[in-house]
Structure formats: structure tokens, C-alpha cells
Amino acid sequence: MKGILIRWVVSAIALYLTALIAHYLHIGIKVSGAVPALFAVAVLAIVNALIRPLILLLTLPLNCLTLGLFTFLVNALMFWLVGTFVPGFEVQGFLAAVFGSIVMGILSGLTNKLIAPKE
Numbered sequence: 001m002k003g004i005l006i007r008w009v010v011s012a013i014a015l016y017l018t019a020l021i022a023h024y025l026h027i028g029i030k031v032s033g034a035v036p037a038l039f040a041v042a043v044l045a046i047v048n049a050l051i052r053p054l055i056l057l058l059t060l061p062l063n064c065l066t067l068g069l070f071t072f073l074v075n076a077l078m079f080w081l082v083g084t085f086v087p088g089f090e091v092q093g094f095l096a097a098v099f100g101s102i103v104m105g106i107l108s109g110l111t112n113k114l115i116a117p118k119e
Contacts, residue, residue, distance in 0.1 A: 007112055011045075012037040014107035015089075018100050028092025029083075029100045036088025044082045052078050075101040 015037045022029035031037045055074050056063065063070040076094060079101040083091030091097050 006115060008038065008041060008045075010111045010115060011041045011104075011108050014104055014111055015041055015044075017107055018103045021103055022096065022100060025099075027099050028090070028096040030090040030092075032088040036086060040082055040086045040089040043086050044078065047078050047082055051081070072098065072102065075105065079104065 012034070016031055016034075019029045019031040019037075031040065052074065055077070056071065059070060059074065063074075076098040080091050080094060080097035083089055083097065091100060
């Protein structure tokens with residue numbers, strides 16, 4: 001349980017850092033505080049667990065045709081979807097969602113790799 005909470009907070013920090021990077025690059029991603037970041041990460045986890053597999057299954061032929069690159073667009077769609085439903089977390093446009101999903105994935109992956117227990 002402790003590990004899940006740590007990953008949740010780390011992902012929220014990664015989302016906040018993504019919004020800061022986007023702000024400096026003038027890309028439309030905004031997070032208005034810690035609570036919206038935590039809520040957005042929780043909703044993103046639920047969306048990625050429930051909706052993303054269905055979308056990936058429906059777009060499997062296109063994903064095979066693009067050698068998996070279409071997955072970036074599906075991830076961006078999930079990021080954008082969360083931005084439309086979570087108050088305090090705003091994603092302005094699909095290109096901002098593509099940028100946000102890539103940066104968020106990199107930051108979350110790196111930080112989770114650093115804090116993961118060694119086996």
C-alpha cells in the first residue's frame with residue numbers, strides 16, 4: 001500500500017513538472033495546485049486501466065500498421081480526456097496532450113525507476 005501511495009505522489013509531481021515545462025515552452029497544459037494534480041493522476045490511472053485497453057484493442061490494426069506508434073496518440077487522447085474532466089487540470093488542444101503524455105511518461109518512468117525497490 002505504501003508503494004502505491006509513493007508512486008501516486010511521484011506521478012503527481014511528474015504531472016506538475018510536465019505542466020511547468022509546458023508553461024515555459026508556451027504549450028497549453030495547466031495544473032492549478034497539488035490537489036488537482038493528485039486527482040488528475042488518480043483519474044488518469046483509472047482511465048488508463050479501464051478505457052485505454054479498449055481503445056488499443058479497437059485500434060489494433062492501425063497500431064500494427066504504424067508499428068506501435070499509434071499508441072502515442074492513444075496515450076495523448078487519454079491525457080486530453082482527463083484534462084476535460086478534472087477541474088484544475090487543463091489541456092488546451094491535442095498537440096499539448098501529445099507533448100504532455102510523452103513528457104509525463106518519461107518523467108514518471110524515470111522517477112518510478114529510481115524509487116522502485118531493488119530486487
